[in-house]
Amino acid sequence: MRVKQILYLLLREAGIGLALILMVIAFSAAAPRFASMANVTNILTQISINTVISVGMTFVILLGGIDLSVGSVLALATIVGGMIITNENLSPGTAILLSVLGSALTGCLCGVFNGVVCERWKIHSFIVTLGMLNIARGAALQISNSRTISEFPDAFNDVGAATIFGVPVIFLIALAVVLAGRFILARTVFGRMIYAIGNNEEAVRLSGHDPSVYKVVAFIVCGGMVGVAAIIYMMRLNIASPILGVGFELNAIAAVVIGGTSMSGGKGSMIGTLLGASIMGVLNNGLLLLGMGDFARQMVTGLIIVVAVIIDKYRAQAFLRSSYELAPAPPREEPHLRDTGPGPRV
Amino acid sequence: MNTKCRASCAALPILALLAVGGGGSSARAEEKKPVVGLVMKSLANEFFKSMEEGARKFAAEDGTFTLVPVGMNSETDIDTQISAMENFITQKVDLICVAPADSVGLVAPVKKAIKAGITVVNFDVKLDDKALAKAGLKDLVFVGPDNREGAYLAGNELAKKLGKGGKVFIIEGNPGADNAKMRKAGFEKAAKEGGLKVLVSRTAHWETEEANTLVTNLLTSHPDVQGIMAANDSMALGVVKALDAAGKSGKVQVVGFDNIPAIQKLVKDGKVLATIDQFGPEMAANCIKTGFRMKKGEHLKGWLKTPVKLITATDLM
The missing domain is CATH 3.40.50.2300 (Response regulator)
Structure with a gap:
């Protein structure tokens, strides 16, 4: 079964990237003007916000948690940033700097709340962040009095529209965030601990590490990423609004899961998340260029999310099987101890 | 509970007084x-x-x-x-x-x-x-x-500006929302009477970011569009940003609905042709x-x- 083996290998190595490539080829053939530089620029612009949020979400999901508050926190962070940046007592330069700091800090503080409450009282993140979803939305509406804030400094708005050789600057920011996230996950103690906790929290505890600290930090990172996404949002659309970002948490979760990260934690990668967000963006753009109607588009997008996860199931199986069938398999370790990194190996 | 009890206790003598007063309606009106x-x-x-x-x-x-x-x-x-x-x-x-x-x-x-x-x-x-x-x-x-009438007025203004044969998008509100349906109907009526050609009509769920993404993508498949009717101003804000990015702002005419403060500067700058105030x-x-x-x-x-x-x-x- 040579062909089958090659197929397994491809699935294992490329998986979701392959799906993206196939999708791009299909749309290029079928949708007029899909494969133009201008359209590529558009897609990259459109996936930037979701990508950055999804990077933060990846940390939390790798731990087996979830953050439902990202959409609301995004709105709150834009309101804080927007109120600072439109403050007339500040010079434009100072206003921009403080606004960026304010947005990022707002996101981090919401993350502190999420993480600390989850860990101090051992409550599942689903319910804590559901609470935060309402707290942040309410706070955004309260402090803005449900008004949209606009008229930011030109220097700030220009960044959102700028491109370098057709690549939007805000996408470069998103890409930098992805690479930083990848570095943290793959190369730092913190990153390896995230995988280890997601695989087997008890084992980590028994090996003498306190998982709580890492979990709280992961929520803060997620909140901080939302703060960064808020700045990108403001740069791109030049408004801050308390009602924006509704449902963004679902887009982020979808991107992370399509990217191959397991909802039960311990398995996944940052590059996968970037590819997941790209698939969502390409799909949205391509189906529209094909002239598909609103309702059909919504159905197809939903279907693709499910199909992606089914494919990923096969990928996981292929991964296991190929390690039996191909190559002289290395001595297998117990899965939950595989990634404990610098921790003491049992 | 406690305060409620007290409040009703306090109300009792007042009610008794009113009952004694009989037809003294002016006193009652002042009390309640x-x-x-x-x-x-x-x-x-x-x-x-x-x-x-x-x-x-x-x-x-x-x-x-x-x-x-x-x-x-x-x-x-x-x-x-x-x-x-x-x-x-x-x-x-x-x-x-x-x-x-x-x-x-x-x-x-x-x-x-x-x-x-x-x-x-x-x-x-x-x-x-x-x-x-x-x-x-x-x-x-x-x-x-009359949401339909409002949308018709805005659409009509666009039709006057573009002339017969002008090509337009309609950006709808939430599908199923009554005012969204009325506004869409108003836009369509104006388009029909003014001889405009509606290239596509799609929803952006009243949202700025979604309208921005939608219109950016629609501009790719329909670069010849001349006017865009947005069913509210939040979406019109996203539309204008999409046109800015495509270098088409001011060339493609936009109309909105609601006259929110954030849109007013864009109307003054000529990036939005008109909006509707329904007070x-x-x-x-x-x-x-x-x-x-x-x-x-x-x-x-x-x-x-x-x-x-x-x-x-x-x-x-």
Whole structure:
């Protein structure tokens, strides 16, 4: 079964990237003007916000948690940033700097709340962040009095529209965030601990590490990423609004899961998340260029999310099987101890 | 519980006094102000927030009645509105003003309130004519703007600017929302009369970011578009950013709806051709005034239209 083996290998190595490539080829053939530089620029612009949020979400999901508050926190962070940046007592330069700091800090503080409450009282993140979803939305509406804030400094708005050789600057920011996230996950103690906790929290505890600290930090990172996404949002659309970002948490979760990260934690990668967000963006753009109607588009997008996860199931199986069938398999370790990194190996 | 007890205890002697007073109605009116229940849509929406503030301001200035406004969490939160109606019926308020989130779903509680002897006035979004007729409430008073007419005015302005054969997009609101349907119908009517060609009509769910993404992508497949009709200003903001990015702002004409503060600068700069003001802050107040006129015995029925006004750069100078 040579062909089958090659197929397994491809699935294992490329998986979701392959799906993206196939999708791009299909749309290029079928949708007029899909494969133009201008359209590529558009897609990259459109996936930037979701990508950055999804990077933060990846940390939390790798731990087996979830953050439902990202959409609301995004709105709150834009309101804080927007109120600072439109403050007339500040010079434009100072206003921009403080606004960026304010947005990022707002996101981090919401993350502190999420993480600390989850860990101090051992409550599942689903319910804590559901609470935060309402707290942040309410706070955004309260402090803005449900008004949209606009008229930011030109220097700030220009960044959102700028491109370098057709690549939007805000996408470069998103890409930098992805690479930083990848570095943290793959190369730092913190990153390896995230995988280890997601695989087997008890084992980590028994090996003498306190998982709580890492979990709280992961929520803060997620909140901080939302703060960064808020700045990108403001740069791109030049408004801050308390009602924006509704449902963004679902887009982020979808991107992370399509990217191959397991909802039960311990398995996944940052590059996968970037590819997941790209698939969502390409799909949205391509189906529209094909002239598909609103309702059909919504159905197809939903279907693709499910199909992606089914494919990923096969990928996981292929991964296991190929390690039996191909190559002289290395001595297998117990899965939950595989990634404990610098921790003491049992 | 405790304070409630005390309050009713305190109310007892007053009631006794009133009973002794017999027909002394002027004294009674001073003791107990009429209560007005205001059932609003989502206060997260700038438009409804300003409407609620307008009603509060009116209540404070007028001083002859007590206002109890109830908002809801989201545009589609019909349950909250129905519960609010039921609570008002239980409390036996004197007047209910309702801006329905669903033009069919709210007919039943309105009927219940009227049966309980409460004056009900519908505002902002008209309850469904068929459902009203079925419930025997054909003549229920509605105070509100004609969304269709507003969209028609904006669309017409665009048609005048583009001339016959102009190619346009329609960016719709939430599919299923009544005002979204009306506005779409108004745009379509203007397009038909003005000889405009509607290239595509798609929803962006009233959202800035979604409208931005949508229009950016639509510009790729239809680069020849000359005008865009957005069913609200939040979406028009996203549309303008999409045109900016494509280097087409000012070349492609945009019309919006609602006249929110954030859009006004764009209208002045010529990036948005026109928007529609439907005078939200006064609408709820007008509804309350109408309710009291009815309570005083004035016989009103059907649709009492509130103004819609086309806003162009000259209006904002």
